[in-house]
Amino acid sequence: xxxxxxxxxxxxxxxxxxxxxxxxxxxxxxxxxxxxxxxxxxxxxxxxxxxxxxxxxxxxxxxxxxxxxxxxxxxxxxxxxxxxxxxxxxxxxxxxxxxxxxxxxxxxxxxxxxxxxxxxxxxxxxxxxxxxxxxxxxxxxxxxxxxxxxxxxxxxxxxxxxxxxxxxxxxxxxxxxxxxxxxxxxxxxxxxxxxxxxxxxxxxxxxxxxxxxxxxxxxxxxxxxxxxxxxxxxxxxxxxxxxxxxxxxxxxxxxxxxxxxxxxxxxxxxxxxxxxx
Numbered sequence: 328x329x330x331x332x333x334x335x336x337x338x339x340x341x342x343x344x345x346x347x348x349x350x351x352x353x354x355x356x357x358x359x360x361x362x363x364x365x366x367x368x369x370x371x372x373x374x375x376x377x378x379x380x381x382x383x384x385x386x387x388x389x390x391x392x393x394x395x396x397x398x399x400x401x402x403x404x405x406x407x408x409x410x411x412x413x414x415x416x417x418x419x420x421x422x423x424x425x426x427x428x429x430x431x432x433x434x435x436x437x438x439x440x441x442x443x444x445x446x447x448x449x450x451x452x453x454x455x456x457x458x459x460x461x462x463x464x465x466x467x468x469x470x471x472x473x474x475x476x477x478x479x480x481x482x483x484x485x486x487x488x489x490x491x492x493x494x495x496x497x498x499x500x501x502x503x504x505x506x507x508x509x510x511x512x513x514x515x516x517x518x519x520x521x522x523x524x525x526x527x528x529x530x531x532x533x534x535x536x537x538x539x540x541x542x543x544x545x546x547x548x549x550x551x552x553x554x555x556x557x558x559x560x561x562x563x564x565x566x567x568x569x570x571x572x573x574x575x576x577x578x579x580x581x582x583x584x585x586x587x588x589x590x591x592x593x594x595x596x597x598x599x600x601x602x603x604x
Contacts, residue, residue, distance in 0.1 A: 335361070335365065336558040336559075338357070343379075343567040344569055344573070346380075346387075346531075352538070381560075383535070388531055394575050396529075405493040406533055408490045409493045409496055409536070412499075413538070414497075427601070429598070433594045433601060434598065435510075437595075437598075438513075449523070466486065489519045
């Protein structure tokens with residue numbers, strides 16, 4: 328039991344590093360690892376992951392807010408959609424079978440990897456004209472990019488479509504126990520035209536609130552196993568602190584290229600288990 332707990336803790340550290348760098352939450356590693364390596368029931372794995380995502384968000388948000396990478400105004404605007412979606416998704420999750428959850432999770436990972444691959448050579452978005460909502464709320468921002476050694480100033484557009492996408496992002500978070508950054512980051516970067524680093528940092532800031540909305544349901548249903556959730560939360564928090572410091576020094580191209588193979592492999596394994604096992 329001690330060996331298993333230590334292994335889960337070490338995997339959780341890796342999940343925290345990956346989650347904080349990509350803004351995806353630790354769920355992209357935690358859920359597959361617990362279910363595929365330790366035979367933890369899907370619902371318990373999702374519950375533990377949901378709780379750990381709050382730790383990821385807390386650990387990474389401190390560093391990103393200090394570096395002004397997180398756009399708090401954008402986060403608050405989009406959180407209206409994600410919180411509502413997370414609550415409804417968590418309620419629906421109790422009525423879905425495990426095979427369907429495996430397949431859904433794998434397809435979402437594949438979608439994330441595809442979007443990263445398409446934008447693998449892009450460092451910053453081009454010129455962006457802010458929409459009316461963005462101008463009214465002052466959603467634009469700026470930060471110092473250490474890898475480029477320059478001050479990046481950016482605008483935000485298509486705020487309403489972004490809000491709608493965030494509802495479905497939140498529903499995915501509540502259903503699958505992930506930070507839903509696989510939807511959040513592409514939506515902010517490709518739909519709302521935010522820089523990739525600002526998107527991942529803002530996603531990390533948001534995922535804790537999203538996960539908290541869904542975690543209430545899992546706690547009420549008794550799906551949270553302390554022996555599993557404990558080492559997961561501690562490991563993810565430590566990894567998130569390390570990953571946040573690494574991300575600000577990395578360039579966008581490296582971040583994308585580093586994790587595309589990981590996401591693709593995990594997506595294939597999850598879909599495989601959902602269909603054939």
